[in-house]
Amino acid sequence: MNLGLDAANGEFIGIVETDDWADADMFRRLYEAAEKHNADVVLSNYFLYFSPPEEKDLFFEKLANCGYNSLISGFSNDCALFSVPPSIWSGIYRRDFLADNHIRFHETPEASFQDASFHFMVCTTSQRIWLMRDAFMHYRQDNENSSSKSEDKVWCICDEMHYYEDYVRRYADAKKIIPLYMPFKFEKYVWNFNRIGKKYQWNFFVKMRKEFLAHKKDGLLDPRCFPKNTWNLLQKLIKEPIRFYLIFCKGNRIFTCVRKFYFDWRTGKS
Numbered sequence: 001m002n003l004g005l006d007a008a009n010g011e012f013i014g015i016v017e018t019d020d021w022a023d024a025d026m027f028r029r030l031y032e033a034a035e036k037h038n039a040d041v042v043l044s045n046y047f048l049y050f051s052p053p054e055e056k057d058l059f060f061e062k063l064a065n066c067g068y069n070s071l072i073s074g075f076s077n078d079c080a081l082f083s084v085p086p087s088i089w090s091g092i093y094r095r096d097f098l099a100d101n102h103i104r105f106h107e108t109p110e111a112s113f114q115d116a117s118f119h120f121m122v123c124t125t126s127q128r129i130w131l132m133r134d135a136f137m138h139y140r141q142d143n144e145n146s147s148s149k150s151e152d153k154v155w156c157i158c159d160e161m162h163y164y165e166d167y168v169r170r171y172a173d174a175k176k177i178i179p180l181y182m183p184f185k186f187e188k189y190v191w192n193f194n195r196i197g198k199k200y201q202w203n204f205f206v207k208m209r210k211e212f213l214a215h216k217k218d219g220l221l222d223p224r225c226f227p228k229n230t231w232n233l234l235q236k237l238i239k240e241p242i243r244f245y246l247i248f249c250k251g252n253r254i255f256t257c258v259r260k261f262y263f264d265w266r267t268g269k270s
Contacts (some may be wrong), residue, residue: 001105015089019140026136030092039130043091049138063131074123086119095125101125106163112156117164154200157192178221
């Protein structure tokens with residue numbers, strides 16, 4: 001992806017991943033909207049595509065609550081754009097905007113979830129985003145090799161969130177932005193915790209709690225930035241970790257895990 005960014009010499013960047021497909025007029029339509037509204041970024045909805053023998057192509061309106069027909073910044077509308085799935089291939093990005101704001105993909109072995117940090121960086125820096133209700137990209141749902149279905153990629157979402165946090169500290173107002181971003185980081189971590197296999201959950205749980213305890217110590221957790229239910233869940237992670245783990249753990253060894261946590265906690269190891 002970064003080699004592509006370096007090689008590109010057009011006005012806009014578009015992305016098509018190998019297991020998806022785009023309507024023939026997608027990039028013309030997005031470009032026309034960008035030119036008409038002088039936008040740095042144009043994002044659209046997309047279709048959830050399922051392959052034969054039961055072929056389906058379902059319209060997915062991910063942008064429904066983000067505000068159509070006006071230029072917005074990524075932090076407008078209560079940061080609604082931050083909360084949508086980071087489907088970076090359903091839009092186009094002005095190449096100079098990406099370069100001027102140092103937006104690149106995080107280079108890691110067996111790259112996974114790079115769309116999350118890219119999406120957050122775009123939302124953080126762009127003041128001119130145009131949203132279209134139309135859908136053009138067909139996002140394949142039945143690829144068993146996709147990153148979201150790989151239980152072995154336990155720590156990749158952490159890598160992406162750390163990459164984004166480093167980016168904010170270097171190029172943006174970290175004191176303002178990071179507290180606003182914290183609910184979305186927590187949402188990503190809980191999603192990953194539920195996604196991974198039971199043999200990985202304990203270690204990820206410990207890491208997740210350690211990071212959010214550090215965020216609390218640094219004064220980055222502001223209840224005004226969180227939906228009430230999300231804040232209450234975060235408080236369980238921080239103050240009632242055993243209850244949190246009991247709610248979410250899918251493993252058969254749950255009581256072994258809880259006993260281990262209790263021992264570590266009593267002995268000051270966790």
